[in-house]
Amino acid sequence: MLRQCGNGREAVKAIRELAPDLVFLDVQMPGVDGFGVVEAIGPLAMPAVIFVTAYDANAVKAFDAEAVDFLLKPIDDDRFARALARARRRLEERTQQAMGARVAAVLAQL
Secondary structure (H helix, E strand, C coil): CCHHHHHHCHHHHHHHCCCCCCCECCCCCCCCCCCHHHHCCCCCCCEEEEEEEECHHHHHHHHCCCCCCECCCCCCCHHHHHHHHHHHHHHHHHHHHHHHHHHHHHHHCC
């Protein structure tokens, strides 16, 4: 499902309601910026994030927020494809880790 939000508050609401696997967040949004969205959702509930911005000054902060990637505007098609591939790998890793934890829990009960 693809959903676009007009500001950070809408993004927080949509993430809470839809529980997406991946979100693209602009660093600068009206109301609540991209980092504020991450903070509002919280690290345990936050889906994978690719930050998008016209300014590279926030790249380190984005990776400190555990972003999958950081895209600079204007976005090059090849760079977008690489970011999306990285996100897919991260999501696959999360799924495998969750499955491993469930299997370990079942085995521990035997």
